Every structure is written in structure tokens, then in C-alpha cells.
Amino acid sequence: MPDIYFDEADDASDLVKALQAEGYETSLRAEAFAGDDDAEDKAWTLAVTPFDDRVVEMVDVYGGWMPGDERLPVDGEAAELPDAPRRRKRPDLG
Incomplete structure (x- = not known):
């Protein structure tokens, strides 16, 4: 059985309560x-x-995650990535 990870103790505690209520x-x-x-x-x-x-x-x-789970969270969407790297202008040194 895989472990479930949380960054926030409150999220983990809320899921524990919900799971225990279901047996x-x-x-x-x-x-x-x-x-x-x-x-x-x-x-x-x-x-x-x-x-x-x-x-x-x-x-x-409840906002948890499992190693190897590549699905998106229920309320999340994939972030849009740029098509190309950003180019920074160098300040004039002279």
C-alpha cells in the first residue's frame, strides 16, 4: 500500500477524520x-x-499526493509553460 503525503498537518488530519468515519x-x-x-x-x-x-x-x-501519481489535483490545472526561454537584456556597463 502506498503512503499518502501532505504538506499541511490540517489537511492530513481532516482526511484521517473522514477516512475513520468510513471505517x-x-x-x-x-x-x-x-x-x-x-x-x-x-x-x-x-x-x-x-x-x-x-x-x-x-x-x-483533501490535497494529499502519492509518489508516482501523475494525475492533476481535482481543483488544479496544468500550468502554462512558455514556448521559449525568456531573454534578459543586459544593462549597459558603459
Whole structure:
């Protein structure tokens, strides 16, 4: 079962409550990023049993993400990228 990650503890907590109300078992923990010294900068990792399509639907609604998931968030759209690199003018040095 894949872990579900959140940047915000409140989002993770809200999903935990919703999942538990539907009878899922959950385990939420704070996880530091590899090489990160900042104690405040942690991801919230959620494990859910059983892990099924309903869980995936709810992850999208509550703002979580899973490694390898390339789908767009429910309320998001792909960002428009420029067609070519921007060119910056160099200031006159003379």
C-alpha cells in the first residue's frame, strides 16, 4: 500500500477524520525529508488500510499526493509553460 503525503498537518488530519468515519484504519506520522535540518519542515505521511479506489478519490479532495501519481489535483490545472526561454537584456556597463 502506498503512503499518502501532505504538506499541511490540517489537511492530513481532516482526511484521517473522514477516512475513520468510513471505517478505514489510519496511521499518521510526521516525516522529515532526507538531509533536511529544519525541524518545522516535515511532510505528513498517512498509511490507510484497506487502500482502495475510495481512498484515492479522497486523497485528491483533501490535497494529499502519492509518489508516482501523475494525475492533476481535482481543483488544479496544468500550468502554462512558455514556448521559449525568456531573454534578459543586459544593462549597459558603459
